[in-house]
Amino acid sequence: MQIKLLKKYYKQGAAKQVENARFCYYCGCEATERDYCPPLQHAELVIQFSESADFICVPACYECFALLHNERVLYLDERVKKLKAKLANKYSKALKVYNMWHESELEDMSPEFSHSITAGMALGHEASQRIEFRPFSLETDDAGSIKPMPRQSxxxxxxxxxxxxxxxxxxxxxxxxxxxxxxxxxxxxxxxxxxxxxxxxxxxxSKPQTVDLAKNKIKQFAKQHKQNSDFVARATEQFMKKDTKLDIDGALAKLYQDYIAR
Incomplete structure (x- = not known):
């Protein structure tokens, strides 16, 4: 199906408030493109298989447009989440600098290091603002409207x-x-x-600070499920050694699922 014909399936979304008219729907930068949800190159199959999708076109900056261009995400809210994740990944180093350092610490650095950190903080601050940007309300050419997502907390x-x-x-x-x-x-x-x-x-x-809490949780778990507390302690310790991402709660949950609930 020709692109021109596919575009007829899409509603044209525009900012409801005039002050947002020139901004990217996803990050708040200056809009230079139109982003299609779902992407035009996937639209024919979406239509052919009668998949549910938003079929809306929204203003976007060039970077957001490029990051989302080939993402087969069919709903606008999910497209916003995908874009935020991509920005966070792309600017991860600058975001870490921005969140790690404070301007008051710059004066104690060498000029070269201070310059590098300052540049990273500026880029990280900009990326943080774009990630936290709340999409604005839209109105569509069929007289409909779309409210923005709730502010992230x-x-x-x-x-x-x-x-x-x-x-x-x-x-x-x-x-x-x-x-x-x-x-x-x-x-x-x-x-x-x-x-x-x-x-x-x-x-x-902070193991010394949490050991008593862990012991109490093990005792409560053993009592609740009528298990020997020494067995519970050894089992959770082994789980956490094998998988360092597990905390005491995760290890107890795994013990219950793998051995007790069966």
Whole structure:
């Protein structure tokens, strides 16, 4: 099917508020392209197999357009999530610099190192703003409207923060975590899940502080499931040695699933 004919299946989405008219729907940069959801090159098969899809075209900057161009993502909300993940991956080094360093630390550095860190912080700050950008409301050529996704929030131990940086600061101050180690754990292994990353960090790097908590959990588990507590302790220790991503809760869950619930 020709591209011209395929385009007829798509609604044309535009910013509902005039102040957003020239911005990228995904990240807030200047829009220079139109992004099709699903991509035009996949539309014919989507139509042929009667798949459900949003079939909408939205304003996008060149980088977002290029990152999403061949992604077979059929819904606009999922396309936003995919783009944010791609930006986070592309600018991971700059984001780490931005989240690791503070301007007050620059004056103690050599000029060369200070220049490098300053450039990384600037790029990381820009990338962070694009990732946290909340898509605006759209109106379509068929008189419909699409409300924006809820603003992203970050939960840490029953506390909610509006930005990644605020949540990181809370963890560093409240739990005295090593910022670099915790950041790597959070981003590389737990995809931004602060509670899971914090639990694993405390297990890996603060064992003396968590040993009593682990013992109590083992005793409670043994009592609840009528198991020998020494057996439970040995089994969870072996699980965590084999899989360093497991914390005590994960090891107990695995023990229950693999041996007790069968």
């Amino acid at each position: 970050f939960a840490v131990a029953q506390n909610t923060f509006s930005s990644f940086n605020e949540a990181m600061t809370f963890c560093c101050e409240q739990y005295d975590v090593n910022k670099s180690k915790f950041y790597d754990l959070l981003v590389k292994e737990y995809a931004g899940d602060f509670d899971r990353a914090l639990s694993q960090y405390l297990h890996r790097y």
